[in-house]
Amino acid sequence: MKNAIALIAAYALYSSASAGNVQILxxxxxxxxxxxxxVVMYPGTATPNPALVPRTATVVQExxxxxPEVTVVTTGTSVRFTNQDRWDHHLRGSTAGLVAAPTTDxxxxxxxxxxxxxxxxxxxxxxxKPGATFLSCxxxxxxxxxxxxxxxxWTLKTNADGLAQFANVPSGAVKMxxxxxxxxxxxxxxxxxxxxxxxxxxxxxxxxxxxxxx
Numbered sequence: 001m002k003n004a005i006a007l008i009a010a011y012a013l014y015s016s017a018s019a020g021n022v023q024i025l026x027x028x029x030x031x032x033x034x035x036x037x038x039v040v041m042y043p044g045t046a047t048p049n050p051a052l053v054p055r056t057a058t059v060v061q062e063x064x065x066x067x068p069e070v071t072v073v074t075t076g077t078s079v080r081f082t083n084q085d086r087w088d089h090h091l092r093g094s095t096a097g098l099v100a101a102p103t104t105d106x107x108x109x110x111x112x113x114x115x116x117x118x119x120x121x122x123x124x125x126x127x128x129k130p131g132a133t134f135l136s137c138x139x140x141x142x143x144x145x146x147x148x149x150x151x152x153x154w155t156l157k158t159n160a161d162g163l164a165q166f167a168n169v170p171s172g173a174v175k176m177x178x179x180x181x182x183x184x185x186x187x188x189x190x191x192x193x194x195x196x197x198x199x200x201x202x203x204x205x206x207x208x209x210x211x212x213x214x
Contacts, residue, residue, distance in 0.1 A: 019168040025202045033162025036070040040177040041154035045170040066145025082122040083111035090138035146181045
């Protein structure tokens, strides 16, 4: 009897601690992989995973581009903006998307162009609200970027193959959200059933993302 109870207890412990690997493939409406889609997991078990989302971030302005184009951080992260171009940039960040005038829910800064032999100008902004902040430059209208502030440690960007691969996701019902800056309407969250078997899921967006400049 004692052995049976011990086995039941061991099985219960294993079940509660079990986890699975989850792979999400994000495609555009043409069936092509989407890079830099943000995939957010909300496991039912509140298991932190700080290794997935860095606690510091830098967005560089270089060749009139934001690098990286999509940055993922957690709430409370300080993001450093650094201008490596030789010309000034007047940066704006807005949760309302592209705007023609300053907004009260974002930020503005002007960063001087880099001078040879001197340290590039930079400024820090603390991202304290979950959601997307859209980046632009008042001087150079072609510059576009995004900072996605996540409220879950279980967050990844898709790679060049359109894949986000999560290891050891806690078993059970897991809510999943997929977001991309070119997706005009937010996709409804999905619920995945995760166990110790590998799970592959495909998500299709309704737009074709902008082609990146080389």
